[in-house]
Amino acid sequence: MRTIDWNDDSNSIVMIDQTLLPMEYKVIECKTLASLCEAIKSLRVRGAPALGAAGAYGIALAATLSSASDMDALIRDLNVAAKTIKATRPTAVNLAWGVDRTMGAISDAYDLSGIKDVVLAEAKNIADEDVETNKKLGKHGAKLLEDGDTVMTHCNAGKMACVDWGTALGVIRSAVEAGKDIKVIACETRPLNQGGRITTWELMQDNIDVTLISDSMSGHVMSKGMVDKVIVGADRITGDAVFNKIGTYTHSVLAREHEIPFFVAAPISTFDPNNWEDTVTIEQRDANELRFFKDVQIAPADVKVYNPAFDATPMENVTAVITEKGVFYPPFLLDELLA
Numbered sequence: 001m002r003t004i005d006w007n008d009d010s011n012s013i014v015m016i017d018q019t020l021l022p023m024e025y026k027v028i029e030c031k032t033l034a035s036l037c038e039a040i041k042s043l044r045v046r047g048a049p050a051l052g053a054a055g056a057y058g059i060a061l062a063a064t065l066s067s068a069s070d071m072d073a074l075i076r077d078l079n080v081a082a083k084t085i086k087a088t089r090p091t092a093v094n095l096a097w098g099v100d101r102t103m104g105a106i107s108d109a110y111d112l113s114g115i116k117d118v119v120l121a122e123a124k125n126i127a128d129e130d131v132e133t134n135k136k137l138g139k140h141g142a143k144l145l146e147d148g149d150t151v152m153t154h155c156n157a158g159k160m161a162c163v164d165w166g167t168a169l170g171v172i173r174s175a176v177e178a179g180k181d182i183k184v185i186a187c188e189t190r191p192l193n194q195g196g197r198i199t200t201w202e203l204m205q206d207n208i209d210v211t212l213i214s215d216s217m218s219g220h221v222m223s224k225g226m227v228d229k230v231i232v233g234a235d236r237i238t239g240d241a242v243f244n245k246i247g248t249y250t251h252s253v254l255a256r257e258h259e260i261p262f263f264v265a266a267p268i269s270t271f272d273p274n275n276w277e278d279t280v281t282i283e284q285r286d287a288n289e290l291r292f293f294k295d296v297q298i299a300p301a302d303v304k305v306y307n308p309a310f311d312a313t314p315m316e317n318v319t320a321v322i323t324e325k326g327v328f329y330p331p332f333l334l335d336e337l338l339a
């Protein structure tokens with residue numbers, strides 16, 4: 001099953017609830033916009049490309065649910081839905097990209113039912129394209145890995161962060177598919193442990209050798225020569241920085257110190273030409289994500305907490321960005337990428 005998909009029988013969005021992995025594999029159904037927004041905010045569906053598909057399917061769901069009696073009223077409903085979906089998580093540019101691209105399909109429709117048809121078709125296109133994009137990106141990135149490499153990764157940039165295949169883990173899967181012996185060191189990625197819960201689970205499902213470490217161990221394993229390359233995903237890439245899960249910047253500094261190649265794997269849709277030079281909103285998440293793990297209290301219930309979900313890795317720490325169009329070595333020009 002794909003990470004997120006459309007159910008034609010019930011006109012709803014289905015997804016694997018990632019908050020339950022690896023202890024439970026459960027497929028949930030979002031039949032309302034509110035339930036989709038809750039799923040995005042709670043990271044039941046997460047990861048930039050998967051959020052792109054979630055945003056796209058969210059517009060299709062809103063169109064299906066709308067009781068508008070004319071095109072203008074439906075478009076008003078969809079504009080409200082677009083704003084609501086975009087507001088759920090601010091950093092991953094793919095969420096807004098998926099919403100905007102699906103909304104753009106409206107111009108191809110000539111009547112009410114036509115709008116509902118074109119937005120659903122566009123959302124399905126976005127989902128299908130993501131899988132193909134990741135396979136192309138994976139093939140380009142696999143050439144950068146050598147047989148016998150141990151690759152460190154952070155958070156989860158696998159098929160669970162996408163519609164399927166994955167970006168950072170897509171590179172690893174493609175290298176393994178090409179016959180290379182690749183071992184992975186997965187950083188658990190506090191506070192929500194996407195690495196310890198989801199990356200390890202994904203790779204073990206594929207019989208890819210994976211070792212779990214805590215985030216604080218990354219410098220140690222690099223200093224011991226245990227890491228040949230680092231590959232991470234991205235939520236937004238601008239002219240001077242890669243915005244990715246908190247802790248990525250730390251690994252990039254350590255990789256630079258130990259002269260270890262630091263690769264970012266991301267589709268072109270993760271680049272943000274509209275804010276190429278601007279500052280990016282870093283999502284601040286709930287304090288209890290650090291005070292509790294699941295329902296177990298692990299810090300004083302009233303301790304002050306600072307919980308940014310992402311950090312910015314300067315391009316000078318990035319060896320190359322792997323995309324479906326090929327590998328780009330910083331500094332690169334925007335028009336080179338978007339050509």
Ligand SMILES: CSC[C@H]1O[C@H](OP(=O)(O)O)[C@H](O)[C@@H]1O
Nearest residue numbers: 046047048155157161233244245
């Ligand atoms: C392939 S994008 C994956 C990217 O998204 C993750 O963030 P979150 O789990 O909060 O959605 C993380 O930054 C990954 O690198």
